[in-house]
Amino acid sequence: MNKKYTLSLLTLSLFVPGGLNAAEPEKIVDNTKTTGIELSIYNNNLAFVKDTRKVDLEKGDNKIAFVGVSSQIRPETAMLLGNNLKVVEQNYNYNLLTPDNILRNSVGQKVKTALYNEQTGQTAYDTAEIIDASYGRPVLKFDYGIETDFPGRIIYENLPEGLRTKPTLVVDVKNTDKTGDQNVELAYLTSGLSWKADYVADLRKDDTLSLNGWITLKNESGIDYDNASVQLVAGSVNQVSAVQPRVLMARNLKMAAGATMDATVESAAMPASESLGDYYLYTLPVKTSIKDKQTKQVSLMEKKKVKYAKEYKMQSPLYLGYGINETEFSKANPRVIYKLNNIQADGLGEALPQGTIRFFESDAKCNTQFIGENHLNQLAVGEKTELNLGQAFDIFASGKTTASTRISDEISETSVEITLNNAKSEAVELVFEQSFGGLNWDMISESLKSEKKNSSTASWTVKLPANGREVLKYKVRLSKKGL
Numbered sequence: 282m283n284k285k286y287t288l289s290l291l292t293l294s295l296f297v298p299g300g301l302n303a304a305e306p307e308k309i310v311d312n313t314k315t316t317g318i319e320l321s322i323y324n325n326n327l328a329f330v331k332d333t334r335k336v337d338l339e340k341g342d343n344k345i346a347f348v349g350v351s352s353q354i355r356p357e358t359a360m361l362l363g364n365n366l367k368v369v370e371q372n373y374n375y376n377l378l379t380p381d382n383i384l385r386n387s388v389g390q391k392v393k394t395a396l397y398n399e400q401t402g403q404t405a406y407d408t409a410e411i412i413d414a415s416y417g418r419p420v421l422k423f424d425y426g427i428e429t430d431f432p433g434r435i436i437y438e439n440l441p442e443g444l445r446t447k448p449t450l451v452v453d454v455k456n457t458d459k460t461g462d463q464n465v466e467l468a469y470l471t472s473g474l475s476w477k478a479d480y481v482a483d484l485r486k487d488d489t490l491s492l493n494g495w496i497t498l499k500n501e502s503g504i505d506y507d508n509a510s511v512q513l514v515a516g517s518v519n520q521v522s523a524v525q526p527r528v529l530m531a532r533n534l535k536m537a538a539g540a541t542m543d544a545t546v547e548s549a550a551m552p553a554s555e556s557l558g559d560y561y562l563y564t565l566p567v568k569t570s571i572k573d574k575q576t577k578q579v580s581l582m583e584k585k586k587v588k589y590a591k592e593y594k595m596q597s598p599l600y601l602g603y604g605i606n607e608t609e610f611s612k613a614n615p616r617v618i619y620k621l622n623n624i625q626a627d628g629l630g631e632a633l634p635q636g637t638i639r640f641f642e643s644d645a646k647c648n649t650q651f652i653g654e655n656h657l658n659q660l661a662v663g664e665k666t667e668l669n670l671g672q673a674f675d676i677f678a679s680g681k682t683t684a685s686t687r688i689s690d691e692i693s694e695t696s697v698e699i700t701l702n703n704a705k706s707e708a709v710e711l712v713f714e715q716s717f718g719g720l721n722w723d724m725i726s727e728s729l730k731s732e733k734k735n736s737s738t739a740s741w742t743v744k745l746p747a748n749g750r751e752v753l754k755y756k757v758r759l760s761k762k763g764l
Contacts, residue, residue: 307451310334311348316464318509320474320571322498324635328474330506333466338456342369347450351471352503359450362466365458372451378444384414386441394421396433411435448503473502474571476513478581478636480657482589482619483649489628490589494581494636496563500571507570515561515634515659561632561659587628590620593673597715599680601695601759609681614672615711617653622665633660640670675704676711676745684756691761694725699753703745713741713753720759727755 319331336345361368388411396405409428413420419435421428450467481493496513500506563581571577595615599608619640623629639654653670660666680699687693703709716738724731724739729751734740743751 307344307346308336308338309346309348310336310465311447312505312507315507318506319512320506320509321512321514322474322476323514324476326472326475328471328502329468330471331466331468333464335462336465338366338454338458338460338463338465340456340458340460343454343456345452345454345465347452347467348445349447349504350450350467350469351473352448353471353473353501354448354450355470355472356450358470360468361452361454362468363454364463365456366465367455367457368452369455370453378440381417382444383437383441384411384417384419384435386444387411387437388414390441392421393436393438394423394431394433395436396431471502473500475499478634478657480633480636480638482587482638482640484589484640484642484652488589489586490640492582492584492587492629494583494633496579496581498569498571498577498579500573500575500577503573505570505572508568509571510568511565511571513563513565513634515563515632561634563634581634582631584628587621589627592618592620592667592712593676593709594618594712595678595714597680597699597713599682599697599715601682601697601715601717601757611679613678613680614674615676615678617670617673619668619670620665621660621668623660623662630662632662633657635659638668640668676709677702677704678713688758692758694756694758696756697754700750701743701745701753702750704748706747708747708749709745711743711745713743715739715757717757717759720761722760723758725756725758727753729753731755 314334314336315332316335317331317333321329323329330351332347332350334347336343391408391410394407394409396407397403398405407423409421409423409431411419412422412427418429419431421431421435452467456463476496476498479495479497481495483491483493485491498511565579569577569579593615595613598610598613621627621629623631623633635656635658637654638657640652641649642652644650655668655670657666657668678699678701680697682695683698684696685693686695697715699713701711701713703711714734719737722737722739727741729741729743731739731741739755739757741753743753745751
C-alpha cells in the first residue's frame with residue numbers, strides 16, 4: 282500500500298495553556314528517538330533542518346513534544362511530514378529552565394529563604410512570598426516586612442510548570458492510521474548555523490600554485506546535530522527582514538561556553554557539487570556531527586598545478602580633467618595582482634564558493650611566508666578573477682604634466698611624462714592606466730603604444746628591465762564635445 286503523506290504548515294500559537302487536546306498526555310520525543318538528521322546550510326546564517334524521529338502514535342489525537350529543537354528556530358516555518366497525520370495545533374516552548382525563569386515564574390508562590398551569618402556560622406531559614414521579580418531582582422514579603430535586596434538564598438520546593446530543559450516544539454496531531462511506531466519528520470528554518478569557505482594558495486617555482494579549499498561550519502543554534510547529512514548552499518537567498526523576538530531571547534539564554542575547533546581532513550573524499558536553481562549545492566561525502574558552540578573544518582577541494590598570472594598594475598595619480606589637472610606626483614607604487622581563470626585547462630574548472638583566499642610563497646631559504654589575502658567572490662566555471670594582494674615595494678613611479686594648452690572653450694591638450702622604476706633583480710611588466718575624467722579623448726602622440734581600456738581610460742603595458750627604468754611620454758587631446 283502506498284503511503285500518503287500530509288504536508289502541513291504548522292500554525293504558531295505561543296504559550297497557549299490548553300488546546301484541542303489539552304488533556305492528552307505529551308509523547309516526549311527527545312534526541313534519542315532521532316532516526317535521521319539532514320542539514321542544508323546557507324551562507325547567511327540560515328539553515329533548513331529536517332529532523333526525523335520515531336514516534337509511538339495512538340490512533341486519533343496525539344500530543345507530540347519534540348524536545349531539543351534549535352533555540353533559534355523560526356516556528357512559523359515548521360512543517361510536519363508523516364503518514365496520514367493532520368496537524369491541529371503547535372506550540373513552541375522556549376521558556377527554558379534557568380534561574381531567572383524559575384524566579385519569574387514563581388511570583389506569587391511561597392519559598393524558603395536561607396541567610397548565612399558569618400559571625401556565628403549559622404544559617405537562618407525563613408519563609409517568604411515572591412511578590413515581584415522584575416529585572417531578575419526578587420521582592421520578598423516576610424512576616425516582618427518586605428525585602429527588596431535580600432542578601433540570602435532562595436530555596437524552591439517545586440519547579441514552576443511549563444519550564445523545560447531544552448527548547449521544545451509541541452504539536453497536536455490527529456493520526457488516521459493505525460497505532461504504532463512511525464517515522465515523523467519535523468522540518469524548519471533556523472538561524473545559528475552558518476558556513477564559509479577559506480582557500481590556501483601555495484605558489485610554486487614553475488608559475489603554478491596548489492589550491493586547497495576548506496569549509497568552516499559554525500553551530501550556535503543551541504543544540505547538537507549528531508551524525509547529520511550536510512549540504513551547503515552557495516549563494517544568498519532572499520529573506521524578509523523582520524524582528525524575531527524569539528531569536529533575541531534565545532541568544533540571551535546562550536551559555537557562556539568557549540567554542541571548540543574540530544579540524545577534519547578529507548583529502549580522499551571531497552564534497553560533491555551540483556547546481557540548484559540559481560545556487561550551488563555541495564554535499565559532504567560522509568555524515569558528520571556538529572556540536573553546539575563548535576566550529577568544524579572539512580576539506581572542500583585540493584588542486585595541484587593551477588596556472589596563474591601575476592601582474593603589477595598602477596592607476597595614475599594624475600587627474601586629467603578639463604580645466605582641472607593634478608600636475609605632479611612624486612611616488613606611487615603599483616598593486617600586485619594575481620589572476621586566475623576557472624577552467625580545466627588551467628587546473629580548475631569547478632564552481633568555487635565565495636570566501637577568503639590566502640597566498641603563501643617560499644623565500645630563498647625555503648621557508649614558507651604569508652604574502653597577502655583577499656576576498657574571492659563566488660567564481661563560476663569559465664569565470665576569471667583578479668585578486669589584489671597589496672603594493673609592490675620595489676616598483677615605483679613619479680610623473681608630471683609637462684605642458685597644457687587650451688585649444689578652445691571645449692578642447693585642450695596635455696603632455697605627460699611618467700618615470701617608471703624597477704628595483705628588482707629581474708625584469709617585470711607593469712600595466713599603467715590613466716583616466717581622463719569621463720571626457721572624450723584622443724591620443725596625439727606617445728612613446729609606447731597604448732590600448733583603450735574603456736571610454737575614459739588608456740592603458741600601457743610597460744616592460745621594465747631589472748634594476749632599470751622606463752620613461753613613458755604621451756600627449757592627449759581632451760574634449761567636452763558631445764557630453
